[in-house]
Amino acid sequence: MLTTAVIGLGYWGPNLVRNLAVSPRTRAAWICDRSPGRLDAVGAHFPAAARAEDPAAVLADPEVDAVVIATPVATHHALARAALLAGKHVLVEKPLAATAEQAEELRELAERRGLVLLVDHVFLYSPAVRKLAQLVAAGDLGEPLFIDSVRINLGLVQHDVDVVWDLAPHDLAIIDHLVGRVPDSVVAIGASHSGGGPVDGAHLHLDYGAGLHAAIHVSWLSPVKIRSFLLGGTRRSVLYNDLDAAERLKVYDRGIEVTEALSPEGRRELLVSYRSGDVVAPRLDSAEPLALLVEHFADCIEKDVPPLSGGDQGLRVVRVLEAAQRSRAAAGERVAV
Amino acid sequence: MLTTAVIGLGYWGPNLVRNLAVSPRTRAAWICDRSPGRLDAVGAHFPAAARAEDPAAVLADPEVDAVVIATPVATHHALARAALLAGKHVLVEKPLAATAEQAEELRELAERRGLVLLVDHVFLYSPAVRKLAQLVAAGDLGEPLFIDSVRINLGLVQHDVDVVWDLAPHDLAIIDHLVGRVPDSVVAIGASHSGGGPVDGAHLHLDYGAGLHAAIHVSWLSPVKIRSFLLGGTRRSVLYNDLDAAERLKVYDRGIEVTEALSPEGRRELLVSYRSGDVVAPRLDSAEPLALLVEHFADCIEKDVPPLSGGDQGLRVVRVLEAAQRSRAAAGERVAV
Amino acid sequence: MLTTAVIGLGYWGPNLVRNLAVSPRTRAAWICDRSPGRLDAVGAHFPAAARAEDPAAVLADPEVDAVVIATPVATHHALARAALLAGKHVLVEKPLAATAEQAEELRELAERRGLVLLVDHVFLYSPAVRKLAQLVAAGDLGEPLFIDSVRINLGLVQHDVDVVWDLAPHDLAIIDHLVGRVPDSVVAIGASHSGGGPVDGAHLHLDYGAGLHAAIHVSWLSPVKIRSFLLGGTRRSVLYNDLDAAERLKVYDRGIEVTEALSPEGRRELLVSYRSGDVVAPRLDSAEPLALLVEHFADCIEKDVPPLSGGDQGLRVVRVLEAAQRSRAAAGERVAV
Amino acid sequence: MLTTAVIGLGYWGPNLVRNLAVSPRTRAAWICDRSPGRLDAVGAHFPAAARAEDPAAVLADPEVDAVVIATPVATHHALARAALLAGKHVLVEKPLAATAEQAEELRELAERRGLVLLVDHVFLYSPAVRKLAQLVAAGDLGEPLFIDSVRINLGLVQHDVDVVWDLAPHDLAIIDHLVGRVPDSVVAIGASHSGGGPVDGAHLHLDYGAGLHAAIHVSWLSPVKIRSFLLGGTRRSVLYNDLDAAERLKVYDRGIEVTEALSPEGRRELLVSYRSGDVVAPRLDSAEPLALLVEHFADCIEKDVPPLSGGDQGLRVVRVLEAAQRSRAAAGERVAV
Secondary structure: EEEEEOOOOOOOOOHHHHHHHHHHOOOEEEEOOOHEEEEEEHHHHOOOOOOOOOOHHHOOOOOOOEEEEEEEEEEEHHHHHHHHOOOOOOEEEOOOOHHHHHHHHHHHHHHHHHOOOOOOOHHHHHHHHHHHHHHHOOOOOOEEEEEEEEEEOOOOOOOOOOHHHHHHHHHHHHHHHOOOOOOOEEEEEHHHHHHHHOEEEEEEEEEEOOOOEEEEEEEEEEEEEEEOOOOEOOOOEEEEEEEOOOOOOOEEEOOOEEEEEEOOOOOOOEEEEOOOEEEEEEEOOOOOOOHHHHHHEEEHHHHHHOOOOHHHHHHHHHHHHHHHHHHHHHHOOHHHO | OOOEEEOOOOOHHHHHHHHHHHHOEEEEEEEOOOOOHHHHHHOOOOOOOEEOOOOOHHHOOOOOOEEEEOHHHHHHHHHHHHHHHHOOOOEEOOOOOOOOOHHHHHHHHHHHHOOOOOEHHHHHHOHHHHHHHHHHHOOOOOEEEEEEEEEEEEEEOOOOOOOOHHHHHHHHHHHHHHHHHOOOHHHHHHHHOOOOOOOOOEEEEEOOOOOEEEEEEEEEEEEEEEEEEEEEEOOOOOEOOOOOOOOEEEEEEEEEEEEEEEEEOOEEEEEEEEEEEEEEEEOOOOOOOOHHHHHHHHHHHHOHHHHOOOOOHHHHHHHHHHHHHOOOOOOOOOEOH | OOEEEEOOOOOOOOHHHHHHHHOOEEEEEEEEEHHHHHHHHHHHOOOOOOEEHHHHHOOOOOOOEEEOOOOHHHOOOOOOHHHHHOOOEEEOOOOOOOHHHHHHHHHHHHHOOOOOOOEOOOHHHOOHHHHHHHHHHOOOOOOOEEEEEEEEEEEOOOOOOOOOHHHHHHHHHHHHHOOOOOOOOOEEEEEEOOOOOOOOOEEEEEEEEOEEEEEEEOOOOOEEEEEEEEEOOOOOOOEEOOOOOOOOOOEEEEEEEEEEEEEOOOOHHHHHEEEEEEEEEEOOOOHHHHHHHHHHHHHHHHHHHOOOOOOOHHHHHHHHHHHHHHHHHOOOOEOOO | OOEEEOOOOOOOHHHHHHHHOOOEEEEEEEEOOOOOOHHHHHHHOOOOOOEEEEEHHOOOOOOOEEEEEEEOHHHHHHHHHHHHHHOOEEEEEOOOOOOHHHHHHHHHHHHHHHHEEEEEHHHHHHHHHHHHHHHHOOOOOOOEEEEEEEEEEOOOOOOOOHHHHHHHHHHHHHHHHOOOOOOOOEEEEEEEEOOOOOOOOEEEEOOOOOOEEEEEEOOOEEEEEEEEEEEEOOOOOEEEEEOOOOEEEEEEOOOEEEEEEEOOOOEEEEEEEEOOOEEEEEOOOOHHHHHHHHHHHHHHHOOOOOOOEEEEHHHHHHHHHHHHHHHHOOOOOEEEE
């Protein structure tokens, strides 16, 4: 049974506490937040957990095996670093850190100390993405041609990060999980429509070479909520619509066929026709992603299972975020990763 | 009663013939196509129309008041020019021409000759877009902040143009109709996934200055068909989903409110909250856009009504298409319009 | 090439004329309607067709091989009878006749004269229903357990029939096509909500014995349009949603499993769990049902193909309609068919 | 602060415990279940609650103000009766009791003792139904003409009740809330398709006189989940789709207009046309119904607020359930309520 401590009880922290408390493999020994109000509110539901306003108290407890960090991004590096230096395994909220340099340091530190560093790229643990990854790995889709991910909503604007750092890590982590590498270059277009606030709507374009392109649209300003991830392959295509509870994943047995033909005007021309086949919505487990993440965290620590979303991936995601930030600041100039 | 001739009986031409034949204000006197087979196939349904393989025969007929051109884009300029020089009013399929220079020449020629030059930006005549334009003009939406248009499908790839020239004119015309000007600059990202064929998937980003940005996603390779146009305003937002026959237009009484507040850490910060109100799907007429276009064409000719989609707009759309083409060729470099 | 005549140019007739005119196997030699206005309106699009206000003129033409009847139900019997007596093959709009007695007479007359009598149960010719019938015939669904069909809309109320006679023939024909027999008994509940007009909303319940039940809900008063047909089988279930253009048919690999178990209270009890599998939306042809019906009509006449929706089925459908009428008149009393 | 005890920790009980524990106005002092396993499982999350296997222990505690009963239906009467006799206010899971006689006794007992008897007709406390009730009360819909409620799913079959007693109470309570009286008569058609188990699919037809009819379709065997409630009024109609998280309630400004006209055949006829207007999806609060129910329970006890779903309504719902049971047992015979 792993003894864990959760630092940061904002929007996401309490979900982590709940899953750590419910899992048979972990216990939530500490909850920590600088705000006494939040400590009380969350503590009321988890009376068994000790409370601390200062993370130092948590890190000083030799009983604690692992620390879960769900604080604002700017603080990830300092807290994760301190936790690793204290010999604790670390699960950190996405993105891993505020800069690639920080992420790299955390990755190396964890490696050097032989500690687990896991990033909460929670969608990787959803049954839909797990199935999607199996389809890609099995070659059922053929070669990936394009990815179009849309993650827009009328969302509460964050004060510490812009919409790219807030939402895009989800898409970037999923794509990294499927593609396994960073893009060659990034073009990012974005703007703030909320009166001098952070960027609240943006489009990212990732060029992976070898004919693979990915586009990501994130926004806090859409009156309609969309969570769709489209992957087009040479053999099949997949639509992952996270809002379609009944059919989250759909596999389209459709593709294009390129042939040469004579135009009505008698010119030789490239004729591209398309074939249309069945659509299959595979059955998916109903497991809660966060519960599976917590179990995976325990497996990494107790059974040396390689992390599905470890420091390497966390670093790759931050590197793309940094490149996107530079591109957007340069009005969409293409930036190499 | 206007006497019209239709040149080009490919995919769209027959629809124009049908509407010209049915309308009480026009008659389809000629159908013209270089392919005898098409002439027979279409002619069988419109026995009253004379047939010609050579446009010259049509233009030589003094009875003909107006010529409708539905041929491949590359031929628009020569045919429209000849028709205008022959003193005929012209309705031309979108886009107006293959280059801005050609479009400009046609616009000027029509103006000089006092002839009507109308571009078949057909969506402008749909009840949904007409209603949308009314909402914008009436200020019901406040200031436009962003536009996101998605027009993707598993479509038959054209041999004469790429997906941007094929599909984006629809979106560009709608946006031009609402905004009334060209963007300051364009960034276009696109690629061909069909083995050396034309660009079959692309994203356009238009910067209109004054905080207004528009994004357009067009593709021939999507396994799912999407036709959604989202306009976010300072007061309300509108979603125009052309595939939702029951509720094509939805007005969201939602917006964001920007306030200053103290962060939990005590820093002054910009806090953006959002308000949520009713969603209204206004009743729309069921009129066929093409029928309304034909009627409008007759109004322009007989009643001097200013064209809703005349040479000016046709030129603006082509200018943006050209800029997008340059940007895409330069791997997404920002191009001034 | 079959020479045909269409009698009745109301809502549906022109569609029949168009398909008969376009098909390579038939020609529309006559159009007939008592209203000169309709003759002109429809005739304008089919100048090749002779016009008649009196059906007698049509039946007297020895050139005419087959007569298509699309008049109000009350006139089906007299017109179809006259056509058969004139030695013409007959395609009649659904329902076949206003009473089972009339339908029976037509069926017998056609048989005696060796003429084709086909009923326009048009949905039987839709790719979706054809596929559904294949699935049932192949046993892919197991034994049918229940059918629930909903066909509601805000529809124009008919003056000559109530909503059951107007809409339910579609559902009854589809069910008859799948089940191949009439139900043992019918319960019908319905009412008129339009101020003394005909019944405008009704529910039919058909008991087929052997554990198979079918429910049909038809209405002219629903603000939302629904066209869904659900068939639950012992192995799989199918949803046919005629409004879902992208996935009209969905096959659910789901079912229930009945086991015995001990209740928490220690009682032996029947425990019914369910298994959940993939959902498959099979690819469907895009053919127009009415075109396939016309071709089938030609096959029946020229190649002696047994009618898919002949007099037998037409009679069975009318018998159920009559039983439903009696049940409804008796406030829902169960009526044997 | 009300001191409450929850008896029955099956599927629904824990939700009640959670809401009673979280509400500032109630505390969950006891949890009670005959199964030690369930007591431990639920108790783990609510360490503050005392545990009991025997309800007697709970009822004997003078501290307890109110008892919440979430046990199988067969036990509602005995437990609620005992609780009322012990001077406790009672909140009981739907349906109130297994027979109208039992429900009547509970209603009278509560009244005589001056205690609150509330039935957990939880949908009455949902923002959607509250808004719907306001629209009906304000006359925005005109006179109700028909109600069609569909509540089907592939659900776990209950061992203690059939699908009518399991699901229909929700619909019956909503209708009772809107209409305020029992129907004159009921027709129920249903069957068991799960091999000798309880009825797992049924249709109820309620005749309220004055032109109002309601139909309810409940099923445990549908591969697709539907939760739709359609109310047609003389002025407007409403669709309440509980699965449409974004637009649960839609108000259709549509109706029919009855006029007299001459048929094409020159007969005087009733012509019913329809008008089509806007569709409005009113903004709804996001409050959790169960939390509002708990608050209402507290209001009833502490502020003498009349119960929204008290013994009267609980009795009316059971009376309709009993009538439906008799009708179904008689193969759909009409049964007076």
